Amino acid sequence: MSELRYYGLAFEEHEVQDDKSFALVFDESGEMFVRVRYSSNKDYGSRSREEHIYPKDFHSHIADGKTLQALVLDKLQEILPKSK
Numbered sequence: 001m002s003e004l005r006y007y008g009l010a011f012e013e014h015e016v017q018d019d020k021s022f023a024l025v026f027d028e029s030g031e032m033f034v035r036v037r038y039s040s041n042k043d044y045g046s047r048s049r050e051e052h053i054y055p056k057d058f059h060s061h062i063a064d065g066k067t068l069q070a071l072v073l074d075k076l077q078e079i080l081p082k083s084k
Contacts (some may be wrong), residue, residue: 004028006035007079009071010064018048024075025052033070034058065084 009022019039032055039048040051053061058069 002028003035007075009034009068009075010066012064020063022068022071023073034061034072036063 004026006023006025009021010020010023012020014020018040020057021037021039023035023037024032026032034053035050036053037048037050053068055072058072059067061068
């Protein structure tokens with residue numbers, strides 16, 4: 001699955017846990033999801049990994065103090081053309 005376009009949503013930096021970056025992704029099949037990348041914040045840490053969260057689960061995940069649902073709605077209002 002190839003990403004057509006993505007938009008940054010949030011970044012969480014952690015002292016002990018892996019850091020997390022959240023991005024709203026549209027893939028070439030037309031699906032929308034949030035990609036969460038976990039990257040070690042330690043020089044000797046493990047390699048980064050990622051997970052995909054789909055719209056039906058946006059309400060149950062929190063990023064930077066807000067639900068993914070709220071972050072995605074804010075981003076869509078920012079990037080979509082305004083109606084006249």
